[in-house]
Amino acid sequence: xxxxxxxxxxxxxxxxxxxxxxxxxxxxxxxxxxxxxxxxxxxxxxxxxxxxxxxxxxxxxxxxxxxxxxxxxxxxxxxxxxxxxxxxxxxxxxxxxxxxxxxxxxxxxxxxxxxxxxxxxxxxxxxxxxxxxxxxxxxxxxxxxxxxxxxxxxxxxxxxxxxxxxxxxxxxxxxxxxxxxxxxxxxxxxxxxxxxxxxxxxxxxxxxxxxxxxxxxxxxxxxxxxxxxxxxxxxxxxxxxxxxxxxxxxxxxxxxxxxxxxxxxxxxxxxxxxxxxxxxxxxxxxxxxxxxxxxxxxxxxxxxxxxxxxxxxxxxxxxxxxxxxxxxxxxxxxxxxxxxxxxxxxxxx
Numbered sequence: 001x002x003x004x005x006x007x008x009x010x011x012x013x014x015x016x017x018x019x020x021x022x023x024x025x026x027x028x029x030x031x032x033x034x035x036x037x038x039x040x041x042x043x044x045x046x047x048x049x050x051x052x053x054x055x056x057x058x059x060x061x062x063x064x065x066x067x068x069x070x071x072x073x074x075x076x077x078x079x080x081x082x083x084x085x086x087x088x089x090x091x092x093x094x095x096x097x098x099x100x101x102x103x104x105x106x107x108x109x110x111x112x113x114x115x116x117x118x119x120x121x122x123x124x125x126x127x128x129x130x131x132x133x134x135x136x137x138x139x140x141x142x143x144x145x146x147x148x149x150x151x152x153x154x155x156x157x158x159x160x161x162x163x164x165x166x167x168x169x170x171x172x173x174x175x176x177x178x179x180x181x182x183x184x185x186x187x188x189x190x191x192x193x194x195x196x197x198x199x200x201x202x203x204x205x206x207x208x209x210x211x212x213x214x215x216x217x218x219x220x221x222x223x224x225x226x227x228x229x230x231x232x233x234x235x236x237x238x239x240x241x242x243x244x245x246x247x248x249x250x251x252x253x254x255x256x257x258x259x260x261x262x263x264x265x266x267x268x269x270x271x272x273x274x275x276x277x278x279x280x281x282x283x284x285x286x287x288x289x290x291x292x293x294x295x296x297x298x299x300x301x302x303x304x305x306x307x308x309x310x311x312x313x314x315x316x317x318x319x320x321x322x323x324x325x326x327x328x329x330x331x332x333x334x335x336x337x338x339x340x341x342x343x344x345x346x347x348x349x
Contacts, residue, residue: 052196101159144295
Protein backbone atom coordinates (compact mmCIF):
# COMPACT_ATOMS: atom_id res chain seq x y z
CA UNK A 1 0.00 0.00 0.00
CA UNK A 2 2.83 2.42 0.87
CA UNK A 3 4.64 1.65 -2.39
CA UNK A 4 1.44 2.21 -4.34
CA UNK A 5 0.77 5.50 -2.55
CA UNK A 6 4.35 6.67 -3.09
CA UNK A 7 4.11 5.79 -6.78
CA UNK A 8 0.90 7.82 -7.09
CA UNK A 9 2.57 10.79 -5.38
CA UNK A 10 5.59 10.61 -7.72
CA UNK A 11 3.31 10.43 -10.79
CA UNK A 12 1.26 13.37 -9.46
CA UNK A 13 4.35 15.52 -8.90
CA UNK A 14 5.78 14.66 -12.32
CA UNK A 15 2.45 15.45 -13.98
CA UNK A 16 2.15 18.79 -12.17
CA UNK A 17 5.77 19.69 -13.03
CA UNK A 18 5.16 18.88 -16.70
CA UNK A 19 2.07 21.12 -16.74
CA UNK A 20 4.00 23.82 -14.85
CA UNK A 21 6.85 23.76 -17.37
CA UNK A 22 4.53 23.86 -20.39
CA UNK A 23 2.37 26.67 -18.96
CA UNK A 24 5.39 28.71 -17.84
CA UNK A 25 7.03 28.38 -21.27
CA UNK A 26 3.77 29.29 -23.01
CA UNK A 27 3.31 32.27 -20.70
CA UNK A 28 6.81 33.58 -21.49
CA UNK A 29 6.37 33.10 -25.24
CA UNK A 30 2.96 34.81 -25.20
CA UNK A 31 4.35 37.61 -23.00
CA UNK A 32 7.23 38.27 -25.39
CA UNK A 33 4.89 38.26 -28.42
CA UNK A 34 2.49 40.60 -26.63
CA UNK A 35 5.09 43.11 -25.44
CA UNK A 36 6.75 43.17 -28.87
CA UNK A 37 3.48 44.40 -30.40
CA UNK A 38 2.08 46.18 -27.33
CA UNK A 39 4.89 47.87 -25.31
CA UNK A 40 2.85 48.62 -22.20
CA UNK A 41 4.30 46.53 -19.32
CA UNK A 42 2.17 48.37 -16.76
CA UNK A 43 -1.04 47.42 -18.60
CA UNK A 44 0.09 43.80 -18.95
CA UNK A 45 0.75 43.70 -15.19
CA UNK A 46 -2.69 45.14 -14.41
CA UNK A 47 -4.34 42.52 -16.64
CA UNK A 48 -2.52 39.76 -14.75
CA UNK A 49 -3.54 41.20 -11.38
CA UNK A 50 -7.13 41.45 -12.62
CA UNK A 51 -7.00 37.79 -13.67
CA UNK A 52 -5.81 36.77 -10.19
CA UNK A 53 -8.58 38.84 -8.58
CA UNK A 54 -11.42 37.69 -10.85
CA UNK A 55 -10.59 33.99 -11.17
CA UNK A 56 -9.19 33.18 -7.73
CA UNK A 57 -12.22 33.86 -5.53
CA UNK A 58 -14.74 31.51 -7.22
CA UNK A 59 -12.08 28.90 -8.00
CA UNK A 60 -10.73 28.74 -4.44
CA UNK A 61 -14.25 28.51 -3.00
CA UNK A 62 -15.09 25.67 -5.40
CA UNK A 63 -11.79 23.94 -4.64
CA UNK A 64 -12.34 24.23 -0.89
CA UNK A 65 -9.27 26.35 -0.10
CA UNK A 66 -9.64 27.37 3.53
CA UNK A 67 -10.28 31.01 4.38
CA UNK A 68 -8.48 33.03 7.01
CA UNK A 69 -7.87 31.15 10.25
CA UNK A 70 -7.69 34.44 12.20
CA UNK A 71 -8.43 38.06 11.47
CA UNK A 72 -5.28 39.94 10.46
CA UNK A 73 -4.85 43.12 12.55
CA UNK A 74 -4.79 46.39 10.59
CA UNK A 75 -1.37 47.28 11.99
CA UNK A 76 0.09 44.01 10.72
CA UNK A 77 -1.76 44.45 7.43
CA UNK A 78 -0.22 47.86 6.84
CA UNK A 79 3.23 46.81 8.04
CA UNK A 80 3.62 43.62 5.97
CA UNK A 81 0.69 42.85 3.63
CA UNK A 82 0.65 46.24 1.88
CA UNK A 83 4.46 46.24 1.26
CA UNK A 84 4.12 42.67 -0.07
CA UNK A 85 1.46 43.84 -2.53
CA UNK A 86 3.75 46.69 -3.56
CA UNK A 87 6.58 44.21 -4.05
CA UNK A 88 4.41 41.91 -6.15
CA UNK A 89 3.37 44.79 -8.40
CA UNK A 90 6.92 46.11 -8.87
CA UNK A 91 8.34 42.61 -9.43
CA UNK A 92 5.78 41.94 -12.18
CA UNK A 93 6.27 45.33 -13.86
CA UNK A 94 10.08 45.03 -13.89
CA UNK A 95 9.78 41.46 -15.15
CA UNK A 96 7.63 42.60 -18.06
CA UNK A 97 9.99 45.47 -18.87
CA UNK A 98 12.91 43.03 -19.01
CA UNK A 99 10.99 40.60 -21.27
CA UNK A 100 10.11 43.54 -23.50
CA UNK A 101 13.69 44.81 -23.79
CA UNK A 102 15.78 41.59 -23.94
CA UNK A 103 15.28 37.94 -24.98
CA UNK A 104 13.37 35.68 -22.58
CA UNK A 105 16.32 33.28 -22.38
CA UNK A 106 18.55 36.09 -21.09
CA UNK A 107 15.89 37.24 -18.60
CA UNK A 108 15.73 33.78 -17.04
CA UNK A 109 19.52 33.57 -16.94
CA UNK A 110 19.62 36.83 -14.98
CA UNK A 111 16.83 35.56 -12.70
CA UNK A 112 19.13 32.69 -11.77
CA UNK A 113 20.80 35.26 -9.48
CA UNK A 114 17.85 34.96 -7.06
CA UNK A 115 19.90 32.82 -4.59
CA UNK A 116 22.49 35.61 -4.48
CA UNK A 117 19.85 38.19 -3.57
CA UNK A 118 18.18 35.80 -1.13
CA UNK A 119 21.44 35.18 0.76
CA UNK A 120 22.35 38.88 0.75
CA UNK A 121 18.93 40.12 1.86
CA UNK A 122 18.49 37.36 4.47
CA UNK A 123 21.82 38.36 5.99
CA UNK A 124 20.74 42.01 6.23
CA UNK A 125 17.07 41.55 7.19
CA UNK A 126 17.00 38.27 9.15
CA UNK A 127 20.68 38.23 10.26
CA UNK A 128 21.01 34.70 8.83
CA UNK A 129 24.47 33.25 8.36
CA UNK A 130 25.19 30.62 5.70
CA UNK A 131 27.76 27.84 5.42
CA UNK A 132 30.84 28.21 3.22
CA UNK A 133 29.25 25.76 0.75
CA UNK A 134 26.31 28.13 0.24
CA UNK A 135 28.58 31.12 -0.35
CA UNK A 136 30.79 29.07 -2.69
CA UNK A 137 27.76 27.97 -4.74
CA UNK A 138 27.04 31.63 -5.57
CA UNK A 139 30.31 31.93 -7.53
CA UNK A 140 29.23 29.95 -10.65
CA UNK A 141 25.90 31.81 -10.65
CA UNK A 142 27.59 35.22 -10.77
CA UNK A 143 30.20 34.06 -13.31
CA UNK A 144 27.54 32.41 -15.51
CA UNK A 145 25.33 35.50 -15.57
CA UNK A 146 28.39 37.65 -16.26
CA UNK A 147 29.44 35.49 -19.22
CA UNK A 148 25.87 35.45 -20.59
CA UNK A 149 25.69 39.25 -20.25
CA UNK A 150 28.98 39.91 -22.02
CA UNK A 151 28.06 37.59 -24.91
CA UNK A 152 24.37 38.54 -25.24
CA UNK A 153 23.82 39.69 -28.83
CA UNK A 154 20.61 41.59 -27.97
CA UNK A 155 21.91 43.20 -24.78
CA UNK A 156 20.01 46.18 -23.38
CA UNK A 157 20.95 47.96 -20.14
CA UNK A 158 17.32 48.74 -19.21
CA UNK A 159 16.46 45.08 -19.73
CA UNK A 160 19.35 43.93 -17.51
CA UNK A 161 18.55 46.40 -14.70
CA UNK A 162 14.85 45.53 -14.87
CA UNK A 163 15.59 41.79 -14.67
CA UNK A 164 17.86 42.37 -11.64
CA UNK A 165 15.25 44.62 -9.96
CA UNK A 166 12.55 42.02 -10.60
CA UNK A 167 14.74 39.25 -9.14
CA UNK A 168 15.50 41.29 -6.02
CA UNK A 169 11.81 42.13 -5.59
CA UNK A 170 10.84 38.46 -5.89
CA UNK A 171 13.52 37.55 -3.32
CA UNK A 172 12.12 40.10 -0.86
CA UNK A 173 8.63 38.82 -1.56
CA UNK A 174 9.69 35.23 -0.81
CA UNK A 175 11.34 36.23 2.48
CA UNK A 176 8.37 38.21 3.79
CA UNK A 177 5.72 35.84 2.40
CA UNK A 178 7.18 33.04 4.54
CA UNK A 179 6.95 35.29 7.60
CA UNK A 180 3.31 36.20 6.88
CA UNK A 181 2.36 32.55 6.33
CA UNK A 182 3.96 31.58 9.64
CA UNK A 183 2.50 34.49 11.59
CA UNK A 184 -1.09 34.33 10.31
CA UNK A 185 -1.61 30.68 9.33
CA UNK A 186 -3.31 31.85 6.14
CA UNK A 187 -3.44 29.48 3.17
CA UNK A 188 -0.76 30.31 0.59
CA UNK A 189 -3.31 30.54 -2.23
CA UNK A 190 -5.44 32.95 -0.19
CA UNK A 191 -2.34 35.09 0.33
CA UNK A 192 -1.81 35.11 -3.45
CA UNK A 193 -5.42 36.27 -3.88
CA UNK A 194 -5.06 39.02 -1.23
CA UNK A 195 -1.82 40.36 -2.71
CA UNK A 196 -3.18 40.36 -6.28
CA UNK A 197 -6.40 42.13 -5.30
CA UNK A 198 -4.66 44.69 -3.09
CA UNK A 199 -2.02 45.48 -5.73
CA UNK A 200 -4.79 45.94 -8.32
CA UNK A 201 -6.70 48.38 -6.10
CA UNK A 202 -3.61 50.37 -5.06
CA UNK A 203 -2.21 50.84 -8.55
CA UNK A 204 -5.39 51.19 -10.59
CA UNK A 205 -5.24 55.04 -10.32
CA UNK A 206 -1.62 55.01 -11.58
CA UNK A 207 -2.63 52.91 -14.58
CA UNK A 208 -5.58 55.19 -15.33
CA UNK A 209 -3.39 58.30 -15.25
CA UNK A 210 -0.32 56.93 -16.99
CA UNK A 211 -1.13 54.08 -19.39
CA UNK A 212 -4.82 54.61 -20.20
CA UNK A 213 -4.19 58.16 -21.39
CA UNK A 214 -1.43 56.91 -23.70
CA UNK A 215 -3.58 54.03 -24.97
CA UNK A 216 -6.38 56.40 -25.95
CA UNK A 217 -4.08 58.42 -28.19
CA UNK A 218 -1.77 55.56 -29.28
CA UNK A 219 -2.02 54.66 -32.97
CA UNK A 220 -1.93 50.94 -32.10
CA UNK A 221 -5.20 51.30 -30.24
CA UNK A 222 -6.82 52.89 -33.34
CA UNK A 223 -5.05 50.72 -35.92
CA UNK A 224 -6.30 47.71 -37.82
CA UNK A 225 -9.20 45.85 -36.23
CA UNK A 226 -7.52 42.48 -36.56
CA UNK A 227 -4.38 43.84 -34.83
CA UNK A 228 -6.49 45.16 -31.96
CA UNK A 229 -8.29 41.83 -31.58
CA UNK A 230 -4.92 40.07 -31.75
CA UNK A 231 -3.55 42.18 -28.89
CA UNK A 232 -6.72 41.74 -26.80
CA UNK A 233 -6.52 37.99 -27.35
CA UNK A 234 -2.87 37.91 -26.24
CA UNK A 235 -3.69 40.03 -23.17
CA UNK A 236 -6.47 37.64 -22.15
CA UNK A 237 -4.33 34.56 -22.78
CA UNK A 238 -1.37 36.04 -20.90
CA UNK A 239 -3.57 36.79 -17.87
CA UNK A 240 -5.02 33.26 -17.81
CA UNK A 241 -1.62 31.57 -18.23
CA UNK A 242 -0.04 33.71 -15.51
CA UNK A 243 -2.85 32.92 -13.07
CA UNK A 244 -2.73 29.21 -13.87
CA UNK A 245 1.07 29.20 -13.52
CA UNK A 246 0.76 30.65 -9.99
CA UNK A 247 -1.78 27.99 -9.03
CA UNK A 248 0.37 25.11 -10.32
CA UNK A 249 3.53 26.48 -8.70
CA UNK A 250 1.82 26.82 -5.31
CA UNK A 251 0.32 23.33 -5.70
CA UNK A 252 3.75 21.84 -6.39
CA UNK A 253 5.41 23.57 -3.43
CA UNK A 254 2.62 22.41 -1.11
CA UNK A 255 3.26 18.69 -1.77
CA UNK A 256 7.04 18.44 -2.17
CA UNK A 257 10.06 19.25 -0.02
CA UNK A 258 11.79 22.64 -0.40
CA UNK A 259 14.78 20.98 -2.09
CA UNK A 260 12.58 19.14 -4.60
CA UNK A 261 10.75 22.37 -5.40
CA UNK A 262 14.01 24.28 -5.81
CA UNK A 263 15.39 21.65 -8.19
CA UNK A 264 12.08 21.56 -10.09
CA UNK A 265 12.15 25.36 -10.35
CA UNK A 266 15.71 25.33 -11.71
CA UNK A 267 14.74 22.61 -14.20
CA UNK A 268 11.76 24.72 -15.24
CA UNK A 269 14.09 27.61 -15.98
CA UNK A 270 16.17 25.36 -18.25
CA UNK A 271 12.98 24.19 -19.98
CA UNK A 272 11.75 27.76 -20.49
CA UNK A 273 15.11 28.90 -21.90
CA UNK A 274 15.22 25.96 -24.33
CA UNK A 275 11.62 26.40 -25.50
CA UNK A 276 11.90 30.16 -26.00
CA UNK A 277 15.14 29.75 -27.93
CA UNK A 278 13.44 27.25 -30.25
CA UNK A 279 10.11 29.07 -30.63
CA UNK A 280 11.22 32.71 -30.66
CA UNK A 281 14.53 32.00 -32.34
CA UNK A 282 16.63 34.78 -30.81
CA UNK A 283 20.30 34.46 -31.84
CA UNK A 284 22.75 33.00 -29.29
CA UNK A 285 26.40 31.99 -29.29
CA UNK A 286 27.98 28.87 -27.81
CA UNK A 287 29.67 30.98 -25.10
CA UNK A 288 26.30 32.57 -24.31
CA UNK A 289 24.78 29.10 -23.81
CA UNK A 290 27.79 28.17 -21.65
CA UNK A 291 27.07 31.15 -19.39
CA UNK A 292 23.40 30.15 -19.08
CA UNK A 293 24.38 26.56 -18.23
CA UNK A 294 26.93 27.69 -15.64
CA UNK A 295 24.36 29.93 -13.94
CA UNK A 296 21.77 27.13 -13.75
CA UNK A 297 24.44 24.72 -12.46
CA UNK A 298 25.24 27.23 -9.71
CA UNK A 299 21.55 27.32 -8.74
CA UNK A 300 21.52 23.52 -8.39
CA UNK A 301 24.70 23.66 -6.27
CA UNK A 302 23.09 26.35 -4.09
CA UNK A 303 20.00 24.19 -3.54
CA UNK A 304 22.14 21.22 -2.51
CA UNK A 305 24.23 23.38 -0.16
CA UNK A 306 21.09 24.79 1.50
CA UNK A 307 19.71 21.26 1.90
CA UNK A 308 22.94 20.11 3.60
CA UNK A 309 22.80 23.17 5.85
CA UNK A 310 19.26 22.29 6.97
CA UNK A 311 20.34 18.71 7.75
CA UNK A 312 23.23 19.98 9.87
CA UNK A 313 20.87 22.21 11.86
CA UNK A 314 18.46 19.31 12.45
CA UNK A 315 21.32 17.05 13.56
CA UNK A 316 22.69 19.71 15.94
CA UNK A 317 19.23 20.08 17.46
CA UNK A 318 18.48 16.38 17.89
CA UNK A 319 21.85 14.86 18.86
CA UNK A 320 22.29 16.69 22.22
CA UNK A 321 18.81 15.47 23.21
CA UNK A 322 19.74 11.95 22.10
CA UNK A 323 22.79 11.80 24.40
CA UNK A 324 20.78 13.31 27.27
CA UNK A 325 18.10 10.63 26.85
CA UNK A 326 20.76 7.90 26.87
CA UNK A 327 22.25 9.23 30.12
CA UNK A 328 18.79 9.15 31.67
CA UNK A 329 18.25 5.58 30.48
CA UNK A 330 15.44 6.39 28.02
CA UNK A 331 15.59 6.04 24.27
CA UNK A 332 13.35 5.55 21.24
CA UNK A 333 14.03 5.59 17.53
CA UNK A 334 14.00 8.49 15.11
CA UNK A 335 15.11 8.94 11.51
CA UNK A 336 16.65 11.96 9.77
CA UNK A 337 17.16 11.57 6.03
CA UNK A 338 17.50 7.80 6.36
CA UNK A 339 19.89 7.95 9.39
CA UNK A 340 18.59 6.13 12.48
CA UNK A 341 19.21 7.46 15.96
CA UNK A 342 17.11 7.74 19.13
CA UNK A 343 14.34 10.18 19.88
CA UNK A 344 10.70 10.12 20.88
CA UNK A 345 9.29 10.86 17.42
CA UNK A 346 9.98 10.04 13.79
CA UNK A 347 11.15 12.83 11.52
CA UNK A 348 11.49 12.90 7.76
CA UNK A 349 13.56 15.72 6.26
